[in-house]
Amino acid sequence: DAGVIQSPRHEVTEMGQEVTLRCKPISGHDYLFWYRQTMMRGLELLIYFNNNVPIDDSGMPEDRFSAKMPNASFSTLKIQPSEPRDSAVYFCASSGRAQGFAEQYFGPGTRLTVT
Amino acid sequence: DQQVKQNSPSLSVQEGRISILNCDYTNSMFDYFLWYKKYPAEGPTFLISISSIKDKNEDGRFTVFLNKSAKHLSLHIVPSQPGDSAVYFCAASALKSGYALNFGKGTSLLVTP
Numbered sequence: 001d002a003g004v005i006q007s008p009r010h011e012v013t014e015m016g017q018e019v020t021l022r023c024k025p026i027s028g029h030d031y032l033f034w035y036r037q038t039m040m041r042g043l044e045l046l047i048y049f050n051n052n053v054p055i056d057d058s059g060m061p062e063d064r065f066s067a068k069m070p071n072a073s074f075s076t077l078k079i080q081p082s083e084p085r086d087s088a089v090y091f092c093a094s095s096g097r098a099q100g101f102a103e104q105y106f107g108p109g110t111r112l113t114v115t
Numbered sequence: 116d117q118q119v120k121q122n123s124p125s126l127s128v129q130e131g132r133i134s135i136l137n138c139d140y141t142n143s144m145f146d147y148f149l150w151y152k153k154y155p156a157e158g159p160t161f162l163i164s165i166s167s168i169k170d171k172n173e174d175g176r177f178t179v180f181l182n183k184s185a186k187h188l189s190l191h192i193v194p195s196q197p198g199d200s201a202v203y204f205c206a207a208s209a210l211k212s213g214y215a216l217n218f219g220k221g222t223s224l225l226v227t228p
Contacts, residue, residue: 004158031214042117043159043204043218056215091158101214102147106158 004107006092012113018080021110024073025094031101033093034067034077037109043091049075082114118142119207121219128226134192136222138205141186145207149216150179150190153202162203163190195226 005024013019025032033048047057052069060067064083069075079086089111093104120139128134136150146167151159165172165179165188172179178191192199205219 033215035218042220045215045217048213048215056213093158095214102208102210102216103149103161103164104214104216105161106151108156108158 004092004094004105006090006107006110008110009108010111010113012115013082014115015083016081017114018078019082019086019112019114021077021090021092021112023075023077023092023107025075025092026096026105027073028098029094029096029105031095031104032069032075033095033104034075035091035093035106037089037091038087046077079112082112084114087112087114117220118145119205119217119219121203121205121222123222124220125223125225128195128224130197130226130228131194134190134195134199134224134226136190136192136203136205136224138188138190138219139186140188140207140217142207142209142217143186144209144212145217147208147210148179148181148188149206149208150177151204151206151218152199153204153221159204192224195224197226197228200224200226 007022034046037043046059047067049069067077089109091109093106095101095104149164150162152162153159181188202221204221206216
């Protein structure tokens with residue numbers, strides 16, 4: 001399996017622009033998670049889905065952030081409008097029944113820079 | 116509010132010796148604990164886990180110990196190898212509440228030849 005795939009790997013954008021991050025989970029995994037890593041706060045959960053349905057979005061910082069999972073093989077995290085404080089590495093992870101769901105497999109991340 | 120804490124930002128160990136990475140947690144609802152390893156420009160990679168019904172889990176050179184009364188866990192790497200140099204994250208989950216992971220801020224391990 002190719003593992004969790006994220007695109008783009010790097011994104012540089014100007015403040016106020018819309019940013020869309022993409023994720024393809026491991027085939028057969030039921031759970032998909034979006035995390036953000038910053039120096040200040042470390043790795044923090046933003047939102048997660050089970051069978052394409054959002055379960056917990058309490059970590060989404062504000063209304064500028066939204067996430068969707070239209071099908072089992074694709075999810076997006078959108079920031080509109082973006083701000084410099086959104087600069088971080090965004091990770092997508094997935095987990096499945098074989099691992100008991102708790103063990104998550106991470107993608108390589110998207111490094112976002114908002115100028 | 117950081118519920119999982121790794122108080123040592125960095126650790127340096129000689130090759131062949133034991134590396135001990137520590138982690139403390141505050142939420143007594145956590146019942147599953149994991150260690151992840153992360154290289155630069157890559158995502159975290161699952162290393163080893165332990166359920167709260169156990170106090171030890173071993174996988175090759177890696178052993179995780181859990182002390183529930185102290186809300187403390189540790190990862191032992193024996194013997195340490197230069198390829199173990201990475202950032203190690205401790206994570207915890209309350210499985211009854213779902214599968215979200217709470218991460219510590221990581222400990223950067225350097226294994227010197």
